[in-house]
Amino acid sequence: MSALAHHFRVWAASARYSLTRALMFRGDFVIWSLVELFWMGVNLLLVEVIYRHTDSIAGWSRPEMLLLLGTSLLIQRLLMGFFWSGLYDLGRNVRNGHLDFFLAQPGSVMFMVSTRKLDPDGLVNSVVALGLVVYAAGELGLRPSPGQLALYAVLVGCGLVIHYSVLMLSTASVFWLTSAQGVEGGYFSLIEFSRMPREAFRGAAEVIFVWLLPVVVVSNAPARVLLHGFEPAWALGLAGFAALWLGLAVFVFHRGLRRYASASS
Amino acid sequence: MLRAAGKYRQAFLLGLQGSLVYRWNFAVRGFFSLFHLAAVFILWGAAFAGREQVGGFDLRQTLTYFTTILFLQFLISAFNEDYQISEEIRQGLINQFLLKPINYFLYRLSIFAAARLVSGALILLPLAVAYPFIHEALSFPSEPWRLAAAVPALFLSALVQFTIAYCFGLMTFWFLEIQGLVVLSMAVEAVLGGQIFPLDLLPPALHAVARFLPFYYQMYFPAAILTGRIGPTETAEGLALQAGWVVLLLLLAHALWVRGLRRHTAVGG
Numbered sequence: 001m002s003a004l005a006h007h008f009r010v011w012a013a014s015a016r017y018s019l020t021r022a023l024m025f026r027g028d029f030v031i032w033s034l035v036e037l038f039w040m041g042v043n044l045l046l047v048e049v050i051y052r053h054t055d056s057i058a059g060w061s062r063p064e065m066l067l068l069l070g071t072s073l074l075i076q077r078l079l080m081g082f083f084w085s086g087l088y089d090l091g092r093n094v095r096n097g098h099l100d101f102f103l104a105q106p107g108s109v110m111f112m113v114s115t116r117k118l119d120p121d122g123l124v125n126s127v128v129a130l131g132l133v134v135y136a137a138g139e140l141g142l143r144p145s146p147g148q149l150a151l152y153a154v155l156v157g158c159g160l161v162i163h164y165s166v167l168m169l170s171t172a173s174v175f176w177l178t179s180a181q182g183v184e185g186g187y188f189s190l191i192e193f194s195r196m197p198r199e200a201f202r203g204a205a206e207v208i209f210v211w212l213l214p215v216v217v218v219s220n221a222p223a224r225v226l227l228h229g230f231e232p233a234w235a236l237g238l239a240g241f242a243a244l245w246l247g248l249a250v251f252v253f254h255r256g257l258r259r260y261a262s263a264s265s
Numbered sequence: 266m267l268r269a270a271g272k273y274r275q276a277f278l279l280g281l282q283g284s285l286v287y288r289w290n291f292a293v294r295g296f297f298s299l300f301h302l303a304a305v306f307i308l309w310g311a312a313f314a315g316r317e318q319v320g321g322f323d324l325r326q327t328l329t330y331f332t333t334i335l336f337l338q339f340l341i342s343a344f345n346e347d348y349q350i351s352e353e354i355r356q357g358l359i360n361q362f363l364l365k366p367i368n369y370f371l372y373r374l375s376i377f378a379a380a381r382l383v384s385g386a387l388i389l390l391p392l393a394v395a396y397p398f399i400h401e402a403l404s405f406p407s408e409p410w411r412l413a414a415a416v417p418a419l420f421l422s423a424l425v426q427f428t429i430a431y432c433f434g435l436m437t438f439w440f441l442e443i444q445g446l447v448v449l450s451m452a453v454e455a456v457l458g459g460q461i462f463p464l465d466l467l468p469p470a471l472h473a474v475a476r477f478l479p480f481y482y483q484m485y486f487p488a489a490i491l492t493g494r495i496g497p498t499e500t501a502e503g504l505a506l507q508a509g510w511v512v513l514l515l516l517l518a519h520a521l522w523v524r525g526l527r528r529h530t531a532v533g534g
Contacts, residue, residue, distance in 0.1 A: 028445060031449065034445075034449060035445055035449045041452070049466050049467065050319075053319040053320055173293075177289055186293070189304075192300070196304070197311070200307050200311035
């Protein structure tokens, strides 16, 4: 418990530092908030353009699709807010030897690497994504119970764990490759599937993206809680996937860390 | 003239070596892009369910368009050239070019050409792996004029792509940090360049406006020629507009370089 409290205190200090930094570089904060907002707009535009020409995608109506998109973006924005900068820097730090700094810190290296920076712009846009979910729920006339809302929050948390794990697995490849540039893009490629309804996947795609990789359930499970209430298979499936993928990310990161040979002269 | 060409040939060869160091990154990136292609096939397959056409094109034509876009992304698009130029300015590495008889634009263009040659060749690997699974979903038009028109269109598209990235890189003369602006413009370029959806699916008024913007000529235009989304008249008009944008962007790049250098301070020795 004291180790947990210790790590929480370290995280709180990092968060305070990141917020202070954001206040110092307000222009940067505004630009990066706009960047994320624009990219969210791109996804929204894709949905709007497709629904200009069709009424349904795999049986999902436009507002249902917006609910799914909002949920997917919410999880992704939370990842951007809490973990992206740290993991993005990991690639560079391994290459130039700055990871030494993290190895010398009093705590889990993986935790220190992941939580060093907080991005307030990502967190601001998670509110926008949540706004999209609320808008879509309103369009659908949904009135979720407090239990449904609590379960939605828990499943969004599980989704965040899975996103983090997939990104960590992509980035940790830098321990084996000269550079993780481009490889990190693997995360973005996979996360595209989280914006699509599970019913769109058939045959081999269903096996790979629904059952082997957790990229579809990650957003479909929470969205379905709001649409259809508690479905044990979806909720427990997502929680199981979260535990499994986090375990895999921890294992791969620590295997990679053993290969790290620093770069100082 | 030949001596000048020799300088940029050497820069090209250096760029080739530099890109080959990261061949695995390009290759892995190429294989990951197959996931993007899979996502596109699944999404548009679901959107087309129960209907013959969307926006006047059938499913095979639409999937052919996205496959072509993927190939073009590796063949002609700027990856991180803006960032590299920005770093050279920020770190003062650009100073060495100011003292040598070398044109910085042509030097960077030579490196860009080398990098795209490597990435364009490497994307063929994952596409070859995917081909047995996707070839039945593809349908390219057979008119020979399309290939003839696509060659200059691709060349000009690469110039548009590179020159926009070059201009963003030069913004570092005015702003310390340009990465935010670059990623912001990437979102605009992705949409108006037709990478997210074919631009002909936009409402007609928006599509008409998009035709006059440079982004249209970054990716959508050559892809639309190759996949049969535009006819000969629109192609001829497009080539003229594209050439016009290349000239305008080259002038802008030159103006930014000249004015930027006036602000530049070289420190150290």
